[in-house]
Amino acid sequence: MHELRTEQVLFWRNREAAFFTFFLPVIFFLVFGSIYGNSTITKEHLRAAPFLEAGMIGYGVASTAFAGLAITMVIRRESGVLKRVRATPLPPWTYLLAVLVSTFITFLVEAVLLIVLGRVLFSVAVPTRPLSLFVALVIGAGAFAAMGLGLTSVVRSAEGSSAVVNFVYLPMAIISGTFFTPKEYPAFLRVIADVLPLTYFTKLTRDVMVRHHHLWSESGSVGVVLLWGVVGIAAAIRGFRWQPRES
Amino acid sequence: MSAVSVTGLRKSYGAYEALRGIDFTIEPGEVFGLLGPNGAGKTTTVEILEGYRARNAGTVDVLGIDPQQSGSAWRERIGVMLQSSSLYPNLTPRESLQVFAGYYAKPRDVDEVVEIVGLAEKADDRVRTLSGGQKRRLDLALALVGDPELVFLDEPTTGFDPGARRTAWDTVRNLRALGKTILLTTHYLDEAEQLADRVAVLRDGVIVREGSPAELTGGIVETEIRFRRGGEDVVEHTKDATRRLHELTAEALARGEELEQLEVRRPTLEDVYLELTAE
Numbered sequence: 295m296h297e298l299r300t301e302q303v304l305f306w307r308n309r310e311a312a313f314f315t316f317f318l319p320v321i322f323f324l325v326f327g328s329i330y331g332n333s334t335i336t337k338e339h340l341r342a343a344p345f346l347e348a349g350m351i352g353y354g355v356a357s358t359a360f361a362g363l364a365i366t367m368v369i370r371r372e373s374g375v376l377k378r379v380r381a382t383p384l385p386p387w388t389y390l391l392a393v394l395v396s397t398f399i400t401f402l403v404e405a406v407l408l409i410v411l412g413r414v415l416f417s418v419a420v421p422t423r424p425l426s427l428f429v430a431l432v433i434g435a436g437a438f439a440a441m442g443l444g445l446t447s448v449v450r451s452a453e454g455s456s457a458v459v460n461f462v463y464l465p466m467a468i469i470s471g472t473f474f475t476p477k478e479y480p481a482f483l484r485v486i487a488d489v490l491p492l493t494y495f496t497k498l499t500r501d502v503m504v505r506h507h508h509l510w511s512e513s514g515s516v517g518v519v520l521l522w523g524v525v526g527i528a529a530a531i532r533g534f535r536w537q538p539r540e541s
Numbered sequence: 542m543s544a545v546s547v548t549g550l551r552k553s554y555g556a557y558e559a560l561r562g563i564d565f566t567i568e569p570g571e572v573f574g575l576l577g578p579n580g581a582g583k584t585t586t587v588e589i590l591e592g593y594r595a596r597n598a599g600t601v602d603v604l605g606i607d608p609q610q611s612g613s614a615w616r617e618r619i620g621v622m623l624q625s626s627s628l629y630p631n632l633t634p635r636e637s638l639q640v641f642a643g644y645y646a647k648p649r650d651v652d653e654v655v656e657i658v659g660l661a662e663k664a665d666d667r668v669r670t671l672s673g674g675q676k677r678r679l680d681l682a683l684a685l686v687g688d689p690e691l692v693f694l695d696e697p698t699t700g701f702d703p704g705a706r707r708t709a710w711d712t713v714r715n716l717r718a719l720g721k722t723i724l725l726t727t728h729y730l731d732e733a734e735q736l737a738d739r740v741a742v743l744r745d746g747v748i749v750r751e752g753s754p755a756e757l758t759g760g761i762v763e764t765e766i767r768f769r770r771g772g773e774d775v776v777e778h779t780k781d782a783t784r785r786l787h788e789l790t791a792e793a794l795a796r797g798e799e800l801e802q803l804e805v806r807r808p809t810l811e812d813v814y815l816e817l818t819a820e
Contacts, residue, residue, distance in 0.1 A: 374623055383614070384644040
């Protein structure tokens with residue numbers, strides 16, 4: 295608990311990171327919601343606003359649990375903080391768990407904020423399947439956090455961390471259709487979208503929030519997200535380091 | 542039982558041999574100085590003792606435990622100050638200490654530690670606004686907050702101004718007075734001379750000399766006598782300083798001369814060090 299509190303303080307104290315990972319999805323929601331929130335998605339006769347809201351929660355998991363976590367952990371590794379923590383009696387797993395739970399709390403606050411803003415500004419109904427949504431958020435945050443930790447192993451320096459992470463996550467967010475539906479993308483982009491985890495996580499949030507499906511009726515999407523989570527865990531176990539690379 | 546005991550310690554990075562079989566022991570309550578130029582293997586040694594690095598050969602015993610098999614209970618008993626600063630930039634020193642104090646079963650009082658390292662005035666400023674020397678003092682404070690028996694200080698005063706160094710030295714002396722065991726690496730010779738009960742000089746992965754600062758400097762028996770005579774600098778080295786000085790002053794008195802800028806100098810650890818580490 296002590297460490298969890300510390301992690302929350304650390305996150306909100308770092309204004310750049312808090313802006314980048316927490317507020318960017320919120321801002322995008324406000325901007326795009328104002329632009330085309332009231333237009334209609336013809337195929338399903340859905341208003342765009344709820345569709346975008348669910349998409350921004352998908353974008354949120356990528357920015358908070360994946361990109362934000364990866365950058366934070368690389369900076370801490372390169373500045374020696376992780377190494378220093380290893381010399382204390384705090385078990386490394388406790389530390390990592392606190393980091394992950396803190397990340398999830400941040401993401402949860404963001405999701406709630408998006409839902410509230412959607413209700414107030416764009417008249418989007420509050421999700422009817424809160425339990426399914428909560429479980430979906432837990433699965434998504436876990437899988438993307440695992441991938442984020444895995445990604446830290448390929449980043450060599452603190453300076454390079456945002457470049458590498460942005461290079462991975464921004465195209466992913468766009469191709470996976472968090473802003474627009476990928477169904478109307480050209481074929482080659484759809485091929486890429488079809489393997490990306492964020493495509494399936496966004497599909498999950500939309501199925502649960504917009505189409506009122508139960509989570510367990512979408513086992514295919516859940517499976518793909520979990521599979522990517524396992525890939526992330528494997529990469530993290532192989533490559534996560536507590537110290538800068540020895541020269 | 543010794544606090545630290547190292548025998549036949551070897552460590553290679555690829556083909557490069559950083560440590561080529563070193564032996565030393567540190568007794569409880571002792572301040573042990575590991576001295577040497579950059580690249581001599583000081584940090585490698587300390588980080589093996591702290592449990593960060595695996596060794597290639599030799600035995601290492603730190604507080605009765607092999608650091609490679611150490612756990613939380615062992616880490617309760619050690620304090621670590623790494624060679625480079627390792628801090629959260631967005632916390633204040635007081636908060637940083639509170640965070641780390643929370644990791645230990647019996648931490649020291651945070652305000653007291655802030656006071657000890659002389660950071661009281663900066664205790665509530667963000668770490669990123671501190672100077673390099675102030676950050677190092679916080680690193681030192683973090684090494685002490687768990688109230689450890691054994692403290693590793695890897696170049697603790699690098700980048701300090703002279704005043705801050707004196708303060709840090711007093712802190713180390715206070716720790717020693719409390720019965721703590723301290724392993725200190727430094728390339729400042731006066732620091733080792735001032736603080737260490739015993740010093741090992743490391744060069745190219747080998748300990749080339751070990752003993753108390755007095756023993757090390759005692760190895761060189763010649764005393765240096767300098768003065769000016771007739772507008773010229775005279776420097777003499779002698780093994781019998783008392784007699785030579787008497788002769789010189791008697792001569793000068795007999796002639797009614799002044800031995801200008803007369804200086805008699807015992808070799809310092811620095812002389813020994815330069816001699817030992819010279820290529």
